[in-house]
Amino acid sequence: MKQTLRMVSLALALAPTLALAEVESTDPIKLTLHDWTGQLITTNIMAAVLEEAGYNVELVQADYLAQFAGLKTGDLDVAMEIWATTGQEAMDKAIAEGGVVSFGETGMLAKEEWWYPLYMKEKCPGLPDWKALNDCAALFATPDTAPKGRYLGGPVTWGGFDEERIAALGLNFEVIHAGTDAAMFAELEAAYQRQDPILLWVYAPHWSQQKYQGEWVEFPTYEAACYTDPAWGSNPAATHDCGKPFGPIWKVGWAGLADKWPGAAKAVQAFTIDNTAMSAMIAKVDLDGVALEDVVDEWMTANEATWKPWIGQ
Amino acid sequence: MTARLLWPGLAALSLILAALVAQMPGWALLPPAALHLDMAAWVSAAMVWLVEQATFGLFTVKQATRALAAMIEWPYEAARVLLVDGITEGRGRKAVTLVPPLSWIAVTVAMGTLGVYARNLWLGLGVGALFLYLAVFGQWESAMITLASIVIAVPIGVMGGLVLGVAAYLSPRFDRLQSPVLDLMQTVPTFAYLVPILFLFGFGPVAALLATVIYAMPPMVRITTLALRSIPPEINDFARMVGCTGWQRLRKVLLPAALPDLMVGVNQVIMLSLNMVIIASMIGAGGLGFDVLNALRRLDIGAGVEAGLAITALAVALDRLSQALALRAGLPDAATGSWIKRHPKTLAVLALVLATGLLGLVWPWLQTYPKAGELSTKAFWSDLVKSININYFDQLEAWRTFVLTYMLLPVKRFLLALPWPWVVALVTLAGWQLGRARLAALCLGLSLFLVAAGLWEQAMTTVYLCGVSVVVAVLVGLPLGVLAASNATAGKVIGGVIDTLQTLPSFVYLIPVVMLFRVGDFSAMTAVVLYALAPAVRYTAHGLRAVPEELVEAGTVCGCTPWQVLTRIRLPMALPDILLGVNQTIMLALSMLVITALVGTRDLGQEVYIALTRADTGAGIVAGVCVAALAIIADRLIAAGAAQARARLGMGGDA
Numbered sequence: 010m011k012q013t014l015r016m017v018s019l020a021l022a023l024a025p026t027l028a029l030a031e032v033e034s035t036d037p038i039k040l041t042l043h044d045w046t047g048q049l050i051t052t053n054i055m056a057a058v059l060e061e062a063g064y065n066v067e068l069v070q071a072d073y074l075a076q077f078a079g080l081k082t083g084d085l086d087v088a089m090e091i092w093a094t095t096g097q098e099a100m101d102k103a104i105a106e107g108g109v110v111s112f113g114e115t116g117m118l119a120k121e122e123w124w125y126p127l128y129m130k131e132k133c134p135g136l137p138d139w140k141a142l143n144d145c146a147a148l149f150a151t152p153d154t155a156p157k158g159r160y161l162g163g164p165v166t167w168g169g170f171d172e173e174r175i176a177a178l179g180l181n182f183e184v185i186h187a188g189t190d191a192a193m194f195a196e197l198e199a200a201y202q203r204q205d206p207i208l209l210w211v212y213a214p215h216w217s218q219q220k221y222q223g224e225w226v227e228f229p230t231y232e233a234a235c236y237t238d239p240a241w242g243s244n245p246a247a248t249h250d251c252g253k254p255f256g257p258i259w260k261v262g263w264a265g266l267a268d269k270w271p272g273a274a275k276a277v278q279a280f281t282i283d284n285t286a287m288s289a290m291i292a293k294v295d296l297d298g299v300a301l302e303d304v305v306d307e308w309m310t311a312n313e314a315t316w317k318p319w320i321g322q
Numbered sequence: 323m324t325a326r327l328l329w330p331g332l333a334a335l336s337l338i339l340a341a342l343v344a345q346m347p348g349w350a351l352l353p354p355a356a357l358h359l360d361m362a363a364w365v366s367a368a369m370v371w372l373v374e375q376a377t378f379g380l381f382t383v384k385q386a387t388r389a390l391a392a393m394i395e396w397p398y399e400a401a402r403v404l405l406v407d408g409i410t411e412g413r414g415r416k417a418v419t420l421v422p423p424l425s426w427i428a429v430t431v432a433m434g435t436l437g438v439y440a441r442n443l444w445l446g447l448g449v450g451a452l453f454l455y456l457a458v459f460g461q462w463e464s465a466m467i468t469l470a471s472i473v474i475a476v477p478i479g480v481m482g483g484l485v486l487g488v489a490a491y492l493s494p495r496f497d498r499l500q501s502p503v504l505d506l507m508q509t510v511p512t513f514a515y516l517v518p519i520l521f522l523f524g525f526g527p528v529a530a531l532l533a534t535v536i537y538a539m540p541p542m543v544r545i546t547t548l549a550l551r552s553i554p555p556e557i558n559d560f561a562r563m564v565g566c567t568g569w570q571r572l573r574k575v576l577l578p579a580a581l582p583d584l585m586v587g588v589n590q591v592i593m594l595s596l597n598m599v600i601i602a603s604m605i606g607a608g609g610l611g612f613d614v615l616n617a618l619r620r621l622d623i624g625a626g627v628e629a630g631l632a633i634t635a636l637a638v639a640l641d642r643l644s645q646a647l648a649l650r651a652g653l654p655d656a657a658t659g660s661w662i663k664r665h666p667k668t669l670a671v672l673a674l675v676l677a678t679g680l681l682g683l684v685w686p687w688l689q690t691y692p693k694a695g696e697l698s699t700k701a702f703w704s705d706l707v708k709s710i711n712i713n714y715f716d717q718l719e720a721w722r723t724f725v726l727t728y729m730l731l732p733v734k735r736f737l738l739a740l741p742w743p744w745v746v747a748l749v750t751l752a753g754w755q756l757g758r759a760r761l762a763a764l765c766l767g768l769s770l771f772l773v774a775a776g777l778w779e780q781a782m783t784t785v786y787l788c789g790v791s792v793v794v795a796v797l798v799g800l801p802l803g804v805l806a807a808s809n810a811t812a813g814k815v816i817g818g819v820i821d822t823l824q825t826l827p828s829f830v831y832l833i834p835v836v837m838l839f840r841v842g843d844f845s846a847m848t849a850v851v852l853y854a855l856a857p858a859v860r861y862t863a864h865g866l867r868a869v870p871e872e873l874v875e876a877g878t879v880c881g882c883t884p885w886q887v888l889t890r891i892r893l894p895m896a897l898p899d900i901l902l903g904v905n906q907t908i909m910l911a912l913s914m915l916v917i918t919a920l921v922g923t924r925d926l927g928q929e930v931y932i933a934l935t936r937a938d939t940g941a942g943i944v945a946g947v948c949v950a951a952l953a954i955i956a957d958r959l960i961a962a963g964a965a966q967a968r969a970r971l972g973m974g975g976d977a
Contacts, residue, residue, distance in 0.1 A: 199837035
C-alpha cells in the first residue's frame, strides 16, 4: 500500500514538469489517417516529431478524398500523403478553390502499373514487354472473360484509364474492377498461393512488393501528351497508348496552419523520407506483425539527426 | 380464369420483349436523358446552402450542429476516460496516465454481476466469460473503445426513439408525417448520409456516433408507439380516474406498463448499433471495427476473424443482458432498507474497481491483461482459407462458372433487356392488384423516381443481384427453417450459426469469399446470401411452430403422411410468416449492397460508395433514396400480399 501511495504521488508530482515547451498554440493539430499502412507510418512519424517540438497532436480517421472538405475549413490540418497518381486532381482542385495549400513532396515516389507474379514469366516468356501480353491472353483468361485475358483493375474510383489503354494498344484483355484495395490483394494472395496466372494493378510503396516476387509490365513510358494528344505514341488515332503516370507523393494541409502554428508548418514542410526506408517499415508492420508504434519509435530513435533539424533543434 | 392467366401471360410477354432487345429503340431500354432530373446537383446545392449559409437568425445551422456535436462529445469523452484512456496529462505519445481507466477485471466482473442481477448466476458467468474472451484474445482496448461509443449511442437512440414514439402515439398526424421518414432512415444505406453528417458535425467519433443513432433509432420509435397503443385502455382510463395529469399518466402509468415491450426496442437499438461498428470506424470511430478493416487490408484473415468475433461476443453479451433486463423490468424490487443494504452488488463492484485500480499500480496485470497470457487463433484461420484455396479451388471455380453462366448472367441479361416503360407498368399493375389505387400510385411514383434519377440501369442491376440472392437465400433458408422447427437440437445449432452470421461483420467473410471466388457478382451474391439468410430461416421456423396443434392433429387423424402434413397444412398456414421472412430477407439483401460494392459490383450500392469516396453529397443521397425506393416497393407489395394470404386463410390479423 505504501508503494502504491508513493506511485500515485509520483505520478502527481510528475504532472507539472510535463508542461509543454513554448509553442504558438496548444490547440491540437489534426493529422488525418487513411487506410493504408504507409500513410499511417508517415502520419505517426510526423505526429511524433510535432510532439517532440511541444505541439499537441490529434490523429483523425478521414477518407482520402472526402478529407479535402475538412482541410478547407480547418477541421483537419494536415494530410501527409496525397499521391500524384490518385489524388492529384482533387488536390489541385482544393488548392485552386483556396483553403488548402501544398507542403511539398514527401520524397517518396508513387508508382502504379500492371503487375504479374514472377512465376508468370516462365509461362509467358515475352514479359515484361507489353507486346507479349496478347500472346498470353488465353493464359490470363477466366471462363467469364474468355477468350479475352482478365486484368484486375483497381476500384472504379481510382480511375486509371485501363479500358482506354486496352483499346488504344489493341490488347485482348478485359478490365474487371475490384471494389476495394483489400479485395484486389485478396485475389493476388489466393492466386499466388496456387501459383495461378494473375495480372493486376499494383502500386508502390506497398507491402506487396516485399511479400510477392513480381514485375511491372513495361508499357511505353507515360508523358502528359500521351493522355491528351492522339498523335502521340504507337496508335495515332487514340490517347492513352502508354503506361500509367508516376509521380511524387505530396503533403497538403489547411492554409491557416502556417499562421496558427508557424513552427509546425515548417516541420511539415521539411518532412522527407524515401521509398526504401518506407518500404522497410511497411514490411515490418504488415508482414512481420510488429506494432506500428514500435516501428515508429524505432525510426524516431535511429533518425534523431534527421528529424531534429525539422523542428529547429 | 382470366385473372389466373394474367401473370403467366405477362411473364411470357416479358420474355418475348427481352428476346427482341436488338430491335428495341434506345429510348425504351434506357430512359432518355430528357427524363433525367439532375436531383444530385439540387441536393448538393441544398447541402452547400445548409452548411455555409443557412441560419436560425442568431446563429447558423452549422454552428448549431457543431454545438450539438460538442454536447455529445462530452459524455463520449467521459466514457472513454472510464473505459479506455483514464485521466491523462498531455496528449498522444507524451501522455502520462494519472488515473488509469477501469481495469479489465473490474469491467468483466461488473458485467458479470449485472448478469447475475438481471437473471441468475449462469447469465452472469456467461457474460463474464464473453468479456474474458475479449481480454484473452487481445481485443480488450479496441473492444472498450467500441463499448464506449455503444454506451453513448444507445441511450441517445433510446431517448430519441422514446420521444418520437410518444409523440407519434399522442398525435396520429405526427405519426403519419414521421412514418415515411422512418422508412427512409431504415432503408437508405448509411454510406449515403455519411458525407453530409461529416460536413455538419465534423470529422471524428461524434459524426460516427450520430450515423449510428440514425441507423439504430427507427425500431425504437416504432416499438414505442406500438407498445403504448397496445396498453389495455382500462389502464389508461384508471389513470385518468385517479386524477393523473397528462405527464403523470405517461411517466408513471403508461411507460411502466409498456416497459417489457420497450426493452425489446432497446435490444434492437443495441444490436443495430453494433451492426454499424464497421461503417462507423470508416469515419473515425476506431475500435473493433477499425481492427477488422485494418486486418483485412493486410489480408490478415486471422486477425480479422478474431476482431470480428469480438464484435459478436460484445453483441451477444449486450443482447443477452438487455433481454434479461427486459424480462426483469416488470418485477418490483423486493429488497428494503438503506441504500447500502439494497445494493450489495453495486458496492462490491465499486470496491473491486477501487481495489484493482490501486493494486494495478503495483501489479500491472491487474490493470491491463498481460500480453504474455494472450491466446491467438490467427494462424488457424489463415491456414484454413489457404488449404481450401489450394486444394479445392478447381471445384469451387467450376461451381462458380456454372452458377454464373446458367443463373446469374441470363437473369442479368433478361432484366437489362426489358424496356423500362414495361417494367414500370408491371410494378404499377402489381400494386393495383394487391392494394388498389393507393399502392399502385406509390409503385408508379417510386419507379418513376428511379427513371428520373437517371439510375435505371444500376437499379435493374440491383434488382438482379438482390433478386437472385433472395431466391437462393429462400431456397436455402426454407428447408433449414423446416429442419429447425421439427428438431430441437437442429434448431439450436442452426440458431447459433445464424446469430453468428448476423452479428459477425460481413467484411470478415467477404475477403475469404473473394479469395475463393474472385472479384465479381458471384462473390457478392455469396456474401449477400450469407447475411440475408437469417430471417428466411427464423420466420419459417417461427411460422411452422406457431401452426395450431389441433390443425396438425386433425390432419394426422385424417391419415396425412408427415410430408402431407408439412406441405398441405403447416407450410400453407405458415405462409404469412414466411412472406414476412422473405420481406426481411429482401431488406437485409438491400442493406448489404453497399458492402458488396467493395467487391466490385456495378449497382446502386456502387453508386453510393463512389459518391462517398468522392464526398459527393447529392449523388450519394439520390442513389441511396433509389435503394430505399426499391426497398419500399418490395416491402409494400409483400406486406399487401401477406395480408391477402392471411385473409384467405381466415386468420384475421390486420388484413
